[in-house]
Amino acid sequence: MLIGVPAETDPAETRVAASPETVKKFIALGAEVAVEQGAGLKAGFVDADYQAAGARLVSAADALGADLVLKVRRPAAQELAHMKSGALVIATMDPYGHQDAIEAMARAGVSTFAMELMPRITRAQVMDVLSSQANLAGYRAVIDGAAEYGRAMPMMMTPAGTVPAARLFVMGVGVAGLQAIATGRRLGAIVTATDVRPATKEQVESLGAKFVAVEDDEFKQAETAGGYAKEMSDAYKAKQAALVASHIAKQDIVVTTALIPGRPAPKLISADMVKSMRAGSVIVDIAVERGGNCELARAGETVTTENGVKIVGYSSVTRLAATASSLYARNLYAFAETLIDKANKALAVNWDDELVKATCLTRGGAVVHPNFQPK
Template sequence: MKLAVPRESEAGEPRVAATPDTVKRFVALGFDVAVEKGAGALSRIPDADFEAAGATLAADAKATLADADVVLKVRRPSTDELGLTKKGALVIASMDPYGHDDAVKAMAEAGIAAFAMEFMPRITRAQSMDVLSSQANLAGYQAVIDASAEYDRAMPMMMTAAGTVPAARVFVMGAGVAGLQAIATARRLGAVVTATDVRPAAKEQVESLGAKFVAVEDDEFKQAETAGGYAKEMSDEYKKKQNELVATHIAKQDIVITTALIPGRPAPKLIDAAMVASMKPGSVIVDLAVERGGNVEGSKPGKIAKSGDVKIIGHLNVPGRIAASASTLYAKNLFAFAETMIDKEAKAIAVNWDDELVKATVLTRDGQVVHPAFAPDTK
């Protein structure tokens, strides 16, 4: 069995899909592991560390992918990489398939079995494979660090002989994995933190971290969560009431961090231009949903935009801004999933296509798009 770890081909992606630790584990499962030279450089992993763990260094993508049975990536394979990957290979990555039907079709036509890690079901058995949570956790942390770097005042309250410096007021919109980590990080830095979310269960989580919960808590609010734990789309009436409350609250904040995403849909707009204009000079907004259209009017992908005297941070690939940590967690997520598809006694690939984890994540197989969200309508 050969496992390939190519260097990421997409510009601006510093993460890598394996670490020396996971390479050792794959070797123990019976794999010959090929890692492309320089694959881990931007995640602070020298080639020598991969070699010491048992990997063979390959000169380029062609040599890395040649005859590979399993390919691990951070991003979905490019057209060039598909051309170098043999039919029937298992390719495991974050595929970002929504809105990229042509890319999904290309993977099917290449004959690979493509697995989208972001579709991993949120069940106890799959917690160690949850790339959305591992990467969102780091994004929430980094959002606060980025905000504090642009905010030209101290975050904690400081009592000095020369007077008192008030604590920064931080408002986190969306209390999922990223939001909860943003709350915890802002609290560690000494800020006064408030947060909002449309899911009732979030209130207790927010308050357990020492933040105050801000929401219109009516009957609709109490039913605003799907069986999968995601936020439901709210009615226009609720949105109006919530917007009025949020608008009043935002005007008093120093830093706002938005994290709201709905799978398969554009990010909901949470902050309009009037709300931005109401904030004090020097205030900072971090839009973690900028890659999906953004939660904030005026945010620009990959830029720090200015609206009056308010900065709107729209960094792309926020987990990649702390690539060394992100790669460590991501690689463990991939190993935990790949391990379920290996017969350890026979040291052979043995995919159980009826496994709920496989059925939830497989996008393409045997030349066809098989995931129900993307498969052609045959009715």
């Protein structure tokens, strides 16, 4: 049983799919682990750390040719060429809107598992990559916002006068949003937050922030059984936008985190709203890789508008590579462990397991996940 850990091919990706800690755990299960040379450097894990944990340092082709391949992002076409038919590949696959890439993995004959499709059940909490990474993204977004703001966050009373506390507004109160609220509060900001899901109001208030939303009948029904936000009607969006527009003009830092699975990020901040903000204000758009919640956000850039508002569009989680990799690696280990027969020290996938069924995209040369069947 050979487990391969290749370096990520995307130049913007700083994370790695295994840490020295999880390498040790895999070896304790009877696996041999092959890590591509330099795979963990951007995350602060040097080759010597992996060797000390018992891993073998190999080329990219050798790591990709393993029985089980662990990755951060979906394998690229050039990586699939090195994978053997029947191999297992675990990664965040970003499957929505990328049907061609899914079918390419099927043609390569590999069995792929999308970690972001992991069901949100008690048994799978330790495997929840969306939560582990979003938690860090929410934290980093506030740190980035504070750095760009150029003023102090907490209220300070000095002999020279009083420095007012910064006003932080968090849009979208999932895992990232809650961490953003908590971080903003720790830094001394006056925090407000909004979300279309009614259950979040109590969560926001429990963290000492104020909840801002149009609380009508549609708002009370705006949550799916899985705990995600529903797409709202145009009428509700208009009412919410009007409320947000008046509120946002008074804010110093705005963090947007709103995402709906399988859809582009909803537009929450229009160009006109940005124009209403004061010079020196900051917007940090966590959802920028999905099109962004802010109309003017640009992925991988910090945009400064004509009226002096900064819009940060950097990936928050890749800027915390060491911590993000450590948590992601533990998520992957927790799932991969369920695919291993401990007695025989070999891969033994139970294809009827609910976690396998929920996450398996391709198997036996075909796309098997019901949500991504070719049309």
